[in-house]
Amino acid sequence: MTEQLEAEVRAALHERAAQVPAARIARLTHTDYHPRTRRLGPPRRVRPPLAIGALTTAAGTAGAVAVIVSLTAGASNAFAGWTAKPTPPTPGQLAGARASCETSQSPISGLPLKLADTRGPYTFAIYADSNSSAACIKGPSFVAVSASVASSAVNVPAGQILLSTSHQTDRGGDGYSFADGRTGAGVSGVTLTLDDGTNVQATVGAGWFVAWWPSGHPIKSAELTTPTGIVTQTFNLTPEIPCHLAPRCSSSVSDVGGGGPAAGGGTSVSGFASGGGEVQSGSVQSSSRSR
Amino acid sequence: MDRRRADFDTFVAASTDSLMRTAYLIVGDLQDAEDLVQETLLKVADRWHRVRRMEHPVAYARRILVNRALNDAGRRTRRRRELTGEALPDRFDDADEPLAFDAHDELLKVLATLPTRQRTAIVLRYFLDLPEAEVAAAMKCSLGTVKSTAARGLARLEQALRTTNDKRSIST
Numbered sequence: 029m030t031e032q033l034e035a036e037v038r039a040a041l042h043e044r045a046a047q048v049p050a051a052r053i054a055r056l057t058h059t060d061y062h063p064r065t066r067r068l069g070p071p072r073r074v075r076p077p078l079a080i081g082a083l084t085t086a087a088g089t090a091g092a093v094a095v096i097v098s099l100t101a102g103a104s105n106a107f108a109g110w111t112a113k114p115t116p117p118t119p120g121q122l123a124g125a126r127a128s129c130e131t132s133q134s135p136i137s138g139l140p141l142k143l144a145d146t147r148g149p150y151t152f153a154i155y156a157d158s159n160s161s162a163a164c165i166k167g168p169s170f171v172a173v174s175a176s177v178a179s180s181a182v183n184v185p186a187g188q189i190l191l192s193t194s195h196q197t198d199r200g201g202d203g204y205s206f207a208d209g210r211t212g213a214g215v216s217g218v219t220l221t222l223d224d225g226t227n228v229q230a231t232v233g234a235g236w237f238v239a240w241w242p243s244g245h246p247i248k249s250a251e252l253t254t255p256t257g258i259v260t261q262t263f264n265l266t267p268e269i270p271c272h273l274a275p276r277c278s279s280s281v282s283d284v285g286g287g288g289p290a291a292g293g294g295t296s297v298s299g300f301a302s303g304g305g306e307v308q309s310g311s312v313q314s315s316s317r318s319r
Numbered sequence: 320m321d322r323r324r325a326d327f328d329t330f331v332a333a334s335t336d337s338l339m340r341t342a343y344l345i346v347g348d349l350q351d352a353e354d355l356v357q358e359t360l361l362k363v364a365d366r367w368h369r370v371r372r373m374e375h376p377v378a379y380a381r382r383i384l385v386n387r388a389l390n391d392a393g394r395r396t397r398r399r400r401e402l403t404g405e406a407l408p409d410r411f412d413d414a415d416e417p418l419a420f421d422a423h424d425e426l427l428k429v430l431a432t433l434p435t436r437q438r439t440a441i442v443l444r445y446f447l448d449l450p451e452a453e454v455a456a457a458m459k460c461s462l463g464t465v466k467s468t469a470a471r472g473l474a475r476l477e478q479a480l481r482t483t484n485d486k487r488s489i490s491t
Contacts, residue, residue, distance in 0.1 A: 033477050034445060040423035040430075041446040045340035052349060056356050057335045061364035062324060108361050124350050149357055168357040 055118050059149060061108045107167075107204065107242035109148025113229040117146040125151035128171040129164035136162045136173055145231035145238040154208055154236050163208060165240070184212040187254045188261060189237060193247055206240045207247060217253030222246065327367045331360060334377045337447070338384055344442040345388045347431050355391075359384040378453065385439055385457045392435040429479035430472075437472035444469050 122144055130136055139155035139162055146152075155162045164173045184190045193207040207220060211232060218230040218237040222245040230239035249262040338359060342352035363370055363380050370376045430438055436458070443454040444465075455465045 030473075033473060033480060036423070036426060036480060037441065037445045037473070037476060038448075040426045041344055041442060043423055044427055045344055045446060048340050048343050048349065048352075052353055053336050053339050056339055056353060056360070057332055059357065059360070061331065061357075061360045062327070108364055120350065168354050168361065 051119065059109055107150075110150065110242050111147045112227060112241070113147075114145050114231045115147055117144070117151070121146060121149075121151055125153060125164070125166040128166050129153060129155075129173060136164060142234045143231060143236045143238055145240070147240075150240075152206070152208075152238055152240055154238055156236070163206065163238075165206075184210045186213040187215060187252065187256070187259060188212045189215060189218060189250060189252060191247065191250070191263065204240065204242045205244060205246070208236065208238045211235055211237050214254045214256075215252050217251075219251045220247050221249045221251070223248045323367060323371065326371050327364060330363075330371075330376055334380060335360070337377070338380060341381070341442060341447060342384055342388065344446055345385070345435070345439050355384060355388060358387060378456070381443075382457050382459070385443070386459065389435055389439060389458070425479050425482070426476055429476055433472050433475060437468050437475075440465055440469040441472045441476075 125144070126141070136155045139157055139160060142154045142156045144151055144153040149168050151166045153164045153166075155164070162173060164171065189212065190210045191207060192209045193205060207228075207230070211218065215237075216232060218232050218239070220228045220230060220239055222228065222241065222243070224243075224245045226241065226243070226245065228239045228241045230237040247263050249260055252259045252261060335356065338356050339352060342355045342359075343349060346352050346355060359380055362383050363376070370379055373379055430441065433441070439458060440454055443449045443457055444451065449457070451462055451465050451469075454469075455462045458465065460468075
């Protein structure tokens with residue numbers, strides 16, 4: 029019986045294993061797994077924190093309330109597969125991300141999906157209605173959600189963007205950053221320039237833009253594609269609690285360019301840094317100008 | 320492209336098929352399996368400067384995959400519970416409706432209900448045909464533990480096979 033059983037088990041396992049679609053294997057084979065930190069500024073390895081919580085302020089409105097929920101915590105990796113330009117989603121990538129992000133416990137629950145940005149194996153999705161927004165990032169080993177509630181409606185001037193950006197560092201001091209926000213009428217493309225010269229092309233659509241990058245370098249400017257041509261919007265975002273001073277940190281700033289605040293609140297200030305399990309709150313000064 | 324990178328790409332091309340099929344048999348879900356293989360290869364890439372000098376890099380990758388599959392078993396079940404509202408055992412997805420009294424389907428259904436360690440031992444032993452010593456190395460346990468773990472799993476499968484044969488006898 030044992031030999032017969034072993035033969036049956038072997039046959040059943042091979043039969044089942046044969047059902048793995050060749051396309052999934054091909055996709056895995058063609059993924060770029062190489063660490064990319066050497067191309068991205070400081071020569072250090074970038075790792076996500078064990079529990080990721082991205083903080084996204086509510087589109088530049090004062091009084092934003094951030095809720096950070098880490099749905100699952102995964103082991104670290106080196107953000108291999110990240111690209112400076114968005115990549116087309118692989119089959120099932122968006123569906124997989126949505127399944128992970130839109131659980132009943134998530135602050136996303138009930139919010140419509142506005143925009144999804146895919147870069148290699150990572151999916152960063154924005155959910156929003158008129159006064160709430162939430163962001164979710166799904167990577168190979170983690171899912172993280174953040175949400176915020178705006179105190180008033182957001183109105184972004186035509187040809188400009190309202191920028192919210194956040195930076196995360198883990199206990200090792202390695203970091204990554206997110207940027208998202210609303211686009212004013214006519215903005216069809218957004219390319220962010222970091223202070224080290226790296227250009228990160230954002231995904232744009234439905235009145236939103238989304239981008240992220242595996243470093244702590246802040247945004248210096250944004251090139252906006254508008255009907256009248258390329259417009260450069262510059263930023264000076266300086267957290268009052270710099271992340272590099274905290275062993276584990278998350279900070280956030282948001283800003284609108286174009287020489288004036290967006291209707292509905294102006295420049296938003298919020299941020300926090302935590303170390304050793306304690307969370308400190310503080311304000312962030314920001315300013316910007318367009319040229 | 321430098322030599323090290325080329326070596327890694329060759330390794331990925333040669334090992335991904337086996338890793339993906341093994342992962343699928345262990346976790347029972349295509350998306351989870353794909354995530355697991357990606358995590359494994361990311362980790363191998365991170366350490367490739369050392370791994371490439373090993374005699375059997377694929378054995379190292381397999382050890383990472385198995386270790387992660389065993390450690391994440393609880394998380395996968397919790398996530399499935401969140402997504403479905405139910406507590407389900409590990410499952411096989413994308414499968415056709417099983418044929419009545421099909422012995423292989425019955426075996427696989429029981430395999431999906433086994434504790435992850437038992438299922439992993441059986442997959443490594445009977446799908447990959449690894450010697451018990453290599454199964455022990457992959458699972459980071461003793462040879463005796465592998466033998467007893469696989470034996471318990473096989474006993475459950477044998478019981479399922481007998482039940483299937485009994486049903487088949489009754490139906491005919």
